Amino acid sequence: MDRKIKLAVVGVGNCASSLIQGIEYYKDAGDDESIPGLMHANFGGYHIRDIEIVAAFDVNADKVGKDVAEAIYVAPNNTTVFAQVPTTGVLVQKGPRLDGVNKYTAELVPVDDAQEPVDVVAALKAAGAEIVVNYLPVGSTLATEFYANAAIEAGCGFVNCIPVFIASNDAWAQKFADAGLPVVGDDIKAQVGATILHRTLTNLFLDRGMRIDHTYQLNTGGNTDFLNMLERERLADKKTSKTEAVTSMIEARGQTIAPEDIHIGPSDYVPWQKDNKICFLRIESTHFGDVPMNVEVRLSVEDSPNSAGVAIDSIRCCKLALDAGLSGAIIEPAAYFSKHPPKQIEDREARELVEAYISRYGHKD
Numbered sequence: 001m002d003r004k005i006k007l008a009v010v011g012v013g014n015c016a017s018s019l020i021q022g023i024e025y026y027k028d029a030g031d032d033e034s035i036p037g038l039m040h041a042n043f044g045g046y047h048i049r050d051i052e053i054v055a056a057f058d059v060n061a062d063k064v065g066k067d068v069a070e071a072i073y074v075a076p077n078n079t080t081v082f083a084q085v086p087t088t089g090v091l092v093q094k095g096p097r098l099d100g101v102n103k104y105t106a107e108l109v110p111v112d113d114a115q116e117p118v119d120v121v122a123a124l125k126a127a128g129a130e131i132v133v134n135y136l137p138v139g140s141t142l143a144t145e146f147y148a149n150a151a152i153e154a155g156c157g158f159v160n161c162i163p164v165f166i167a168s169n170d171a172w173a174q175k176f177a178d179a180g181l182p183v184v185g186d187d188i189k190a191q192v193g194a195t196i197l198h199r200t201l202t203n204l205f206l207d208r209g210m211r212i213d214h215t216y217q218l219n220t221g222g223n224t225d226f227l228n229m230l231e232r233e234r235l236a237d238k239k240t241s242k243t244e245a246v247t248s249m250i251e252a253r254g255q256t257i258a259p260e261d262i263h264i265g266p267s268d269y270v271p272w273q274k275d276n277k278i279c280f281l282r283i284e285s286t287h288f289g290d291v292p293m294n295v296e297v298r299l300s301v302e303d304s305p306n307s308a309g310v311a312i313d314s315i316r317c318c319k320l321a322l323d324a325g326l327s328g329a330i331i332e333p334a335a336y337f338s339k340h341p342p343k344q345i346e347d348r349e350a351r352e353l354v355e356a357y358i359s360r361y362g363h364k365d
Contacts, residue, residue: 003046003363005319006128008055008156010147011100011135012063012092014079014223014275015161015188016056017072018308019133021083023051037191037309039354043316044362051315053088055127057095057120057147061112064094076108076224079275079304090127093118098143100136104230104269120147124154131157131318133311134185138162138225139234148172152179157318160185160338161311163241167329168342177328182321184314184330187241187339190306194219194279195245195339197299198264199347202249205285212250214284216263217242221303222273229266239265241340248344277303310337317354320361332357 009016026035027049031042041047056068063071069085071092096117101109124132132151136143144164151158152175158166160183166172167185176183189196198217205212220226229235242264250257267280279299286292317333334341336350345353 003050005046005051005315006054006130007051007315008057008124008127008129008132009053009068009135010057010095010132011137012056012058012060012068012071013135014077014225014304015135015307015311017077017079018304019311020053020068020072020085021081022305022308022312023048023053024085025083035309037306039313039351040358043313044320044358045365046316046319048312051312053090055123055129056090056092057118057123058092059095059097059100059109059111061110061115063092064112064115066092068092078223080302082305093123095120096143096146098140098146100140100143102137102139102228102231102234105137105224105228108224108227120150121153124150124156129154129156130322131159131315133159133161133315135161136164137228138238139228139231140164141237148183152176152181155179155181157181157322158183158185159311159314159318161188161307161314163187163237163340165237165340167334167338168340173329173342180325180327182318182326182330183328184318184321184333185338186334186341187238188307188310188314189337189339190301190303191309193301193306194277194281194299195242196347197279197297198246198281199249201281201283201295201297202246203346205283206250206253206255210285210287211255212257212283212285214261215246215257216280216282217246217265218267218280219265219277220268220270220273221275221277222269222271223275223303225303226266226269230269235265244344245339249346252344252346275303277301277306313337317357320358323363324361326361
């Protein structure tokens, strides 16, 4: 049976580019094909190619008015191009600026203040959108809440890929529940990124009976996300999200770590790195006899493709929730796909819960 997922994209940056390229790149994949970054090519009855971009919003004057297939390659986007997307017939529409552009990114993101933003709710309804995926910059609290409200008013599910807390905020989760709509989030985990690596190493130490005495995770990159995060005031939720993703694993074993003994967060913007993210990770512990030891890891990944597959699975989980009439925060996919879900669950268990979710709510034909 032919099924579609009608998706609206908020923020046509690097992450959206990798997502949309990926839909094209894997459109002919077999249902049983193993695809890096995806749990399944066919996810509960929905193939990757079933995701259809029906609306897109941005404030960048160089992207607004362009076909999505053209806009995803426009600067300052600088992620790897691995697919050429054919014309979609969907033009990028101007959304409200709000707090989406800050003093650091303003030079690279031209905004035509003379052009009025569209009526986002009307645009979502006109496009027949079913799900809104949020790819706004870190710290875009007002803009994220605006689009979350717009999704509710337009009758859409919401997948929140950034660290502004919606699904994990009780009040916002209740708003979606009251509207009979699902929300998945918050803050997308990468396929193999800094957070999942840090969680995995933390669990290894704890499994082997070693406490975490000190740990840090420092990240650098050259995309607009890292440029945006030079404004440290925008980082409160980001640091909370990434830190809790690790401390929750420690606390689940009945241990604690003092705030001064763990440091996780963006470190700096290095323009020539482009969309490549480099993570420096260190864990200090003690062996038997209180003999000290430590491990240091350097991780280098192309940031946006690293999360695109995870976003695709999150979107498909949200669609299954819509089909099943589920509403509010959807715990299982959030626990596996997000850094700051409503409930932190160890990753292996969370994956099993998602498989059970697919089995329960997926389409069998």
